[in-house]
Amino acid sequence: MAELTYREAVAEGIAQEMERDETVVFLGEDIAKAGGVFKATVGLYDKFGPDRVRDTPISEQAILGAAMGAAMTGLKPIAEIMFSDFLAVCWDIVANQIAKIRYMTNGQVSMPLVIRTANGGGARFGAQHSQSVENWSMMIPGLKVVAPSTPADVKGLLAAAIRDPDPVMFFEQKSLYSSKGDVPEGEHIEEIGVAKVVREGSDVTIIALAAMVPRALDAADRLYSEAGISAGVVDLRSLVPLDTKTIFEQVEKTSRLVTVEENPRLCGWGAEISSIVAEERFWDLDMPIIRITTPHIPLPSADELEDMALPSVERIFETVRQGVD
């Protein structure tokens, strides 16, 4: 084990896979010589050279188009879209092309690629550089969607995403880049599609993702110490495939479900989970399903406003406490 930051784990995960597989290549804006604007890819250019780690123009459609063309002809590209908000400028390539081509061609074309992107708020960057858009991808059939919350998962899930024969949207949460954690040394790989029960609980289950996981854990601590409520926390880790098995197990156990999302309210992944549970585990529920989300507004930039908008430990604590009451 070594203690790494979330951002260092990105480069580790990529390096691990580039070392074992010559067909893994990496492209994006300022990712090579400069090591990425979040410094998450420092060292890769020096290690793997200009043929495998390539800077691009500001041309997101070309970046993802190139990744797609390379993936369908034998490479395993990793493409960086600097901020997840910018997926909007190349959404056609993601949603209409990459996601659909295997199905449309009845399996003739494979699409083993990874799109990495910095997701989420908390950095005072304003509404166009702070969105949590994992649900944009979840709603498109044909995309796998992964969002790690710890450095170890960054490394293990990113490696898994690179090996995956299908397109994986890999959301790195901006506000976690400088967080630290133990990461297995040497080859490390995790399974995509498996949620993790990061805290056992008996009264209520809180399902969270990415930056909301540490907040849910903090809230769970307070719920226990301040209100005597035993809250389990599930780190979803992947939205597609979705680990409904783990969700159901926890719901069966606690009969109460709360989801915590960083994305704005409407059509977030919490809605999907709520609807699945309301359909398939309805009779297990002892409490309305509660969703905690950023309100349905663009994200403001001033410290106080942004902090108010994103689900806070306090809000999670209060909402769950009142809900369970």
Place this chain on the structure above:
Amino acid sequence: MAELTYREAVAEGIAQEMERDETVVFLGEDIAKAGGVFKATVGLYDKFGPDRVRDTPISEQAILGAAMGAAMTGLKPIAEIMFSDFLAVCWDIVANQIAKIRYMTNGQVSMPLVIRTANGGGARFGAQHSQSVENWSMMIPGLKVVAPSTPADVKGLLAAAIRDPDPVMFFEQKSLYSSKGDVPEGEHIEEIGVAKVVREGSDVTIIALAAMVPRALDAADRLYSEAGISAGVVDLRSLVPLDTKTIFEQVEKTSRLVTVEENPRLCGWGAEISSIVAEERFWDLDMPIIRITTPHIPLPSADELEDMALPSVERIFETVRQGVD
């Protein structure tokens, strides 16, 4: 009253507003001289001339960018995006610019525009020309989302959308273009954000949108005649604003809720409604909330496959019957 097709109602709605307001202008690909590829805008060019009804290059970002710039400086543009799938090529302008600018500028900028687009499947056009993407818009804060199911609502809601001071995504369902219905003559305007109970029922409430409304109605007829189940049908008409009041009234009355969506499963609007009801009307429910959707796959093109994928009258009938049982 005059009997019009859904497509004719589009031109009527636009003409009504262009006549009363000089600042209403209309742009898009092949919409002027050719009257639109769905022939929904025939006659407008002749009536209002080349300054107000303008053909554009194949440049969706320019189309919506121009509409946005014109809206923020005093015009009321209507922009056509030929197929809703193509929203992906200009998604940045929709999701990051148009939707956010009022909030980001603290209200300095208004955005009175309408984006019309042909939505949905059933025409054997394949995965890139058949998507139902109203949920793409619903999930973006700052967009209003309207999807009419009848010619009268096309005229009345489109007129309302044009008058609305906020950006409205107006989804015309492709498979309904040739359907007919009575439309009020003379000025006709509907209120955005009000759902319509199109069939009263006491056992179960079916919530539907656009092309799913006639199917839900047919299924309700069969449920009554073949299974003795009294199913109410709500035509949602608008996703944002969402008429939760009407939804709650129906749920309180029937205690059973089924949503019918044409979009693929994950993060569809049905999930949002299910989650709202599971949170706020949980104790009224006597049955799990059921969602009927297109499966989470790209849409296939062959007749049999596409028909299997989209929610059919048969599937709605069977699912509701079994659910209520």
Place this chain on the structure above:
Amino acid sequence: MAKRTTKRRISKSTKPKKQAARKSKIQLNDDIGEKTRLRMWQLQLEIRHVEQRAHDLFFQNLIKGTSHLAIGQEAIASACAAVMRPDDYTFCTYRGHAHTLVRGASMEGVLGELMGRECGLLGGKGGSMHLTDVEKGAMGSYAIIGAHLPIAAGAAWKAQYLKTGQISFCFFGDGTTNIGAFHEALNFSVVWKLPVVFVCENNLYMEYTPISDVTAVEHPAADRAGAYGLESIIVDGNDADLVYRVARDAADKARAGDGPSLIEAKTYRHSGHSRADPATYRPEGELEKWLERDPLKIYRKRLIDFGVKESKVVAIEKAVLEAVDDATEFAKNSSTPSKDVLMTEVWADGGASWRN
């Protein structure tokens, strides 16, 4: 300094001398040669007759949805195919029956897909706008304007990275030059020096709107070449020999590691944009003018002038027609897709499951 933009305008073909057949024979075996010419003749016929069949099947209600015919544009797809190596990549549009066929995709596969049959290239899942035959190098037909230009660049990137010597051909229309992805793909390909040949088939119209109404320059592709430091190339797209030569030069350049080319081929579609379009927006006489420049008419005359026996020319046509008839029968008799395939091939594991 910016590279000076160079220009090439190719509209004159090798003129065969009218005299002795023997002399013609020699010319026939010029840089193109008889074998290639007969192949291009056959390919053009295959496109023409499959497209006409598609047209007929449509009006028999055996083809649903939409379809976009390339009648009148056959020379371009055929000549480029004649230039390609079997392992080269083709990327094309919804107007891509032609480009798919010429790579060797079966007529049953093409017509079957249009008819939504099990024998279709995509098993009925893709439809006419997405014809693909990966084994033949036909890497897909793309139905949203612009996207396949950077995708073609990506396939070229793979060839460059693995040094396979393959190249990408990317076909698109005049209208496509006004969308953002065109610009990004061109710049990107030049900067990365990718082995890709971009071929703009300028048929004068987007859907129903003349390209000149919506484009800032006269030649939508060629007048933009300079913006990427590329040579401005315009070729008569109805003359397969001329297209062959520019395509061959571009392919040679790409294979030599000298990067992309952008070719504008002037042509015309004889029918409307898609099945339902009667093309009433065309000025009177325009179609007639272009019918005189029908690529098949031109090429038939060329072959005869070159001294190829008429019987040989006709025999090829007859064989193609028979093949089209056989394929039609086969496709008609193919069953509709089985219900099971609805939920297959979303993922590489063959399935469609998004949950455990």
Place this chain on the structure above:
Amino acid sequence: MAKRTTKRRISKSTKPKKQAARKSKIQLNDDIGEKTRLRMWQLQLEIRHVEQRAHDLFFQNLIKGTSHLAIGQEAIASACAAVMRPDDYTFCTYRGHAHTLVRGASMEGVLGELMGRECGLLGGKGGSMHLTDVEKGAMGSYAIIGAHLPIAAGAAWKAQYLKTGQISFCFFGDGTTNIGAFHEALNFSVVWKLPVVFVCENNLYMEYTPISDVTAVEHPAADRAGAYGLESIIVDGNDADLVYRVARDAADKARAGDGPSLIEAKTYRHSGHSRADPATYRPEGELEKWLERDPLKIYRKRLIDFGVKESKVVAIEKAVLEAVDDATEFAKNSSTPSKDVLMTEVWADGGASWRN
């Protein structure tokens, strides 16, 4: 035929004769004139000092998030502002403090927004990348590359349609010329003959990557002008007079109904791309070379050479510094936004409700 692309290269300014002050005086009142020159001097100073203050406040942790300074690029914004009518429209990027200020937005408003205070132009809701002051014609700063080019065209469309005589100025960087929206906006504006002036501030870098590494042509904007039938214009962007003249010509053209222009102004940012960037990727000596061509240095010398009294030049600078100090104090003392504003102004009714 395509319009021949014409080229203009402007890098030599009016040379004031070194002799008598009286003579210079006459030159000072040339086509630009003293009043405009002093205004441009003041505007450049305002930008410089507000930006430097922003830099300082950042390192005092009073500005969060990010910020993108225009130190070194002041001449462009200032000269264009001097050309504009008060009712003209400005569209700019995240590097837009400059462009917003020169339209007359208050320094408190700008600094306050950077600091997330209630007095900010956007009440703390937008942040440094979205400065907007609609009353002053500053129609917004856009933080996703490319989008504001077609938006600026849209504002120009409105002016054209309502015949108001207004024009749009749209500012963007060299890196922006490689994204699709650039291409769409240029073509669209030319086809519709919109009164919009596109100004590319070529500061040699996108974020950390030299523009020449990722661009197919040497002059990212000017070498693309021909692709839209536009004149290729390059101007020394560090000389306000030169920028003023090309901007004035372009504005005149737009107002006369003759459509858009594309101006490439060569310049350099003295600091890194954004607050956290130490700009270590720059070759040694590059910054120093450009510091010698500092627009303020150039312009100060110009004024003195023209015979403007040094005391006058200095007085303006002093007044600007005082204004910046006052604005800083004001902004520091402004409260943080009240919690109520979180849920306002999503909709025109002032609220944020998505349901009844």
